[in-house]
Amino acid sequence: MTATTTSVDESEQLGPQPEPEARTARLLRRFGPAVGAALSGVLLYVSFPPRTLWWLAVPAFAGLAWCLRGCSWKAGLGLGYLFGLGFLLPLLVWTGVEVGPGPWLALAAIEAVFIALVGAGIATVSRLPALPLWAAALWTAGEAARARVPFNGFPWGKVAFGQADGVFLPLAALGGTPVLGFAVVLCGFGLAEAVRQVVAVRRGGGLRRGAAVAAALSVLVPVAGAFAAKPLVSDDAEDGTATVAAIQGNVPRAGLAFNAQRRAVLDHHVRETERLAARVAQGKAPQPDFVLWPENSSDIDPFTNPDARGVIDGAVKAIGVPLSVGGVVESKDGKLYNEQILWDPDKGPMDTYDKRQIQPFGEYIPLRSVVGVFSSEIGKVRQDFSRGSKPGVFTMAGTKVGIATCYEAAFDWAVRDTVTHGAQLISVPSNNATFDRSEMTYQQLAMSRIRAVEHSRSVVVPVTSGVSAMIMPDGRITQKTTWFTADSLVQKMPLRSSTTPATELGILPEMVLVLVAAGGLGWAVTARVRSRRS
Numbered sequence: 001m002t003a004t005t006t007s008v009d010e011s012e013q014l015g016p017q018p019e020p021e022a023r024t025a026r027l028l029r030r031f032g033p034a035v036g037a038a039l040s041g042v043l044l045y046v047s048f049p050p051r052t053l054w055w056l057a058v059p060a061f062a063g064l065a066w067c068l069r070g071c072s073w074k075a076g077l078g079l080g081y082l083f084g085l086g087f088l089l090p091l092l093v094w095t096g097v098e099v100g101p102g103p104w105l106a107l108a109a110i111e112a113v114f115i116a117l118v119g120a121g122i123a124t125v126s127r128l129p130a131l132p133l134w135a136a137a138l139w140t141a142g143e144a145a146r147a148r149v150p151f152n153g154f155p156w157g158k159v160a161f162g163q164a165d166g167v168f169l170p171l172a173a174l175g176g177t178p179v180l181g182f183a184v185v186l187c188g189f190g191l192a193e194a195v196r197q198v199v200a201v202r203r204g205g206g207l208r209r210g211a212a213v214a215a216a217l218s219v220l221v222p223v224a225g226a227f228a229a230k231p232l233v234s235d236d237a238e239d240g241t242a243t244v245a246a247i248q249g250n251v252p253r254a255g256l257a258f259n260a261q262r263r264a265v266l267d268h269h270v271r272e273t274e275r276l277a278a279r280v281a282q283g284k285a286p287q288p289d290f291v292l293w294p295e296n297s298s299d300i301d302p303f304t305n306p307d308a309r310g311v312i313d314g315a316v317k318a319i320g321v322p323l324s325v326g327g328v329v330e331s332k333d334g335k336l337y338n339e340q341i342l343w344d345p346d347k348g349p350m351d352t353y354d355k356r357q358i359q360p361f362g363e364y365i366p367l368r369s370v371v372g373v374f375s376s377e378i379g380k381v382r383q384d385f386s387r388g389s390k391p392g393v394f395t396m397a398g399t400k401v402g403i404a405t406c407y408e409a410a411f412d413w414a415v416r417d418t419v420t421h422g423a424q425l426i427s428v429p430s431n432n433a434t435f436d437r438s439e440m441t442y443q444q445l446a447m448s449r450i451r452a453v454e455h456s457r458s459v460v461v462p463v464t465s466g467v468s469a470m471i472m473p474d475g476r477i478t479q480k481t482t483w484f485t486a487d488s489l490v491q492k493m494p495l496r497s498s499t500t501p502a503t504e505l506g507i508l509p510e511m512v513l514v515l516v517a518a519g520g521l522g523w524a525v526t527a528r529v530r531s532r533r534s
Contacts, residue, residue, distance in 0.1 A: 041086025080119015190218025
């Protein structure tokens, strides 16, 4: 009897217990936006290659919009950071394949800061009319910043690079990667706004016509624009065709250890070129007009090493046409260059292109003395590569071939200026052996597909260990190799000299969208200041 009375008394002192439904609602209000932002970031990652789920980018941004709506800029900063981590941590996991998780985690954490700032900006403008417009412009501004700083930028993970298989792809020819990415984000935020309006009506609220129209336009205009831009995409051979060969010699082993096998890598590419020459002589393969080797196909300097020069010259003579060799070359003043060398079967080396956008912490170590305090791994990069200064356009058998070496394919300017300097076809020589069988190869290949449409050019991607590919000006892959096999691709590729609006406009669309973002922020901040004063 006493125990029962005590139990009743304690119950009365504690008061009424919350219902489970109320407790769940509180938890959702408290943690739901954070979980939703992180999961939306993961959804954006899933939309990227090697998967062809490009359309998931739209609900990913709709999810972000739902989380950010009406929150403070500080909350937006945190939610944007969680979205960035959800997206970039899985997207960039390949950066730690050989060197451990440290660089991967650091890179993702730093790059996510840009997305956090975008989140804060979107939260700031979230009460303005036509939110999808301001949000998409802010995302584009964030990508513009990320492509430039720090260390000359890291544009990997631009939304456009996940759209190579999507309906929005023709927009790349209209305004490049900024317009393509803007359209996807606009559509996602428009979808979220449309759903919000439907929910409000079902709950008995009135339909806000202005908001409903803005939401509808945000979804319909990007889709309609993509269909309207389709005539800009063509694979017609305006300047005839060229039969191009891409050599994939393969490497002795994957990972960083392949660097210790420099002569073996060179011999592999020589052997595969000679094998192709034999097939041509037997009538089993068409005679190419010129041949493209990958980046780092000769890490032995052929200008100072007679043996390397001899085997390259032998391979070029065997195939009997001009060949572009990817070499590591030391200049007379001791500078190191990642260089493409145009090699003629009769005259030998004729022209060179030095890679201009070199990779931080891969081809050079920024802040070497500071970084060295935290990592002994920088000793593997004993000498920093130097930057080239001129666009690379080789004349090979009468064809103007633009060169964008590996990492450069991620940068708008590095590809565009090969076309503005006359390129009729683009080569993206690459070396992905360091990253083993990671998604990096397919992420980079998608960039080349976007570039093909953006500038209406055939793109050839020779890679040391795969995946090498032939890409038409409409972004279709017509041939590709498999990972870590010795192979060659030979195909007649259309040559084109006309330019797309994206090529002509260059940086202008991106700058306009950055100004739109700045205008939206200015409006929102001014409105808040006036509201406080009143």
